[in-house]
Amino acid sequence: MKQVFHKFGAVSMAFLVLFTTMSFTVNMHYCGEMLVDYSFTQHVKTCGMDVQTSSESCDSSTTKDSCCNDKQLVVEGEDNLKLSFENLSLQQQTFVASFVYSYINLFQVVEEKNDSFSYYSPPYLIKDISVLHQTFLI
Template identity: 50%
Template sequence: MKKVFHKIASFSLALVVLLSTVSFTVDSHYCGGILVDSSLFGHVETCGMEVHQQLPSSECDISIKDCCSDEEVIVEGQDTLKTSFDRLDKDQQLFATAFIYTYLNLFDGLDTSIVPFRDYAPPFLITDIQKLHETYLI
């Protein structure tokens, strides 16, 4: 149960970090106040009612009001996730370096090839002293 909870928590935290850093743009096209098309990744399709700008002529100078509008909503994600080591004050830098140094050296053990009593010979056993004196520890 603990492993399952740990995996779910890890996945959800990774998903939160991913979603907080993603930025996207939503384009929308309105025609007369009614939403015609909305797009997340590309350009929106128009309704075909846009006013075409005509060359100004001396005969007629009538301006037509455009009923269509385009709207663009930009959602920007977070750019910086990691605090720089330079922004920490002196005490925090000292604590971080000491913690990292001791944590890395915590798991350094002795090599298996090192035998501390390799250069010492065991004492010679001439007689069994316990049997000789008939003293046994019980």
């Protein structure tokens, strides 16, 4: 159960980073108040009621206002994700350094070796007491 929770947390954090750094644009075409078309990837299709201006005489022709409207929604993602260690204050640097040092020391195995018996020789065995009393540890 713990591994499933860790995998779910890792995947959700990866998607969170992905969606916060992703930029996208939505193009929309309105005809009056009604949304005609929208697109995430390319230009939108128009409804065909756009005013066509002729390139022959731009001065003499009067242009009508079109009822159509194009809108573009731009969502910018976060670009500056890498924080440098130099931008931190002295207190923050001290905290990070002490945290890393204490965290690394949690996983070091400290072996305590008891060498007190190495300086003394074992007592001489006069009689084997376990054989004498017939008591054996199995």
